[in-house]
Amino acid sequence: MNNILFICLGNICRSPLAEGFLRHHVELNRLGDQFQVDSAGTGNWHVGNPPDSRAVRAAAELGVDIAGLRARQIHTRDFDRFDHVIAMDQDNLRDLQYLGNEFTGDFKLDLLANMLEDPGFVDVPDPWYGNYHDFQAVAQQLDSACCALLEKLLQDGR
Template sequence: MISVLFVCLGNICRSPMAEAVFRHQLEEAGLEKKIQVDSAGTGDWHIGEPPHTGTQNLLREHGISFQGIHARQIQSEDFTSFDYLIVMDESNFTNVTALDQAASSRVHRLVDFIPDTTYKEVPDPYFTGDFEETYQLVKAGCQGILRMIYEKHNLPY
């Protein structure tokens, strides 16, 4: 099974949004049994909490379930359990690669999967308040990740 872990700072806005959006895309493609998805934060402030209300509201608006998603902190076993660790910004990239330098080849920025974007990172709506901007980037990035997985793992379309 192919596995993807989305990582942000507190695991209540961006990475759970990405987990829910990617899970939704996998279900639409009939790949939910072939690709595992989860999310985590580099910090421990929100462990056990559901996604931020702004994330919940936005996902509801788009008909995307966030059921079962609760904040957790990235763990050492994540570096061997997941094929792809997808981070939201440079701080996440630095923190994740510092935890396990051997896994650095599997750590990627979400924006790297968005063609022709000028964004260098996914803005944190916890601070910006713009959940729609984050959603649009997450949606495009998840589509790009799915395209990459199709190509790299020779999955049938």
């Protein structure tokens, strides 16, 4: 079982989009019995809230429904539950490294970009302060990235 946790700041934009897109690609490939996918935020501002309406709309335009997801904050127990803890940007990666510092388990902590071959980006930009076009661009970026991530995980046997 591949247990994947995507992390962004508030868990209402990037990480729920990534969760939705990876789940979508897992389902399309009939691999649901091999993957568990979740998302969380490093901050607690939006705990219990649905994804930003712009993220929901951008995902829906690409055939993915994330409206039912609810924001949560990462917890130290997540480092025991997930094989891959994947940050959307370097700031969140630093926060995760600090939080996960005491764990020596079998989890891999990294940036999404570092897990892909030639991703064309380092950080997934946070569209929160932008306009709807920014959400569309991030949704398309994450859809492609999650498709490539699934292929890589399958090739690596993880």
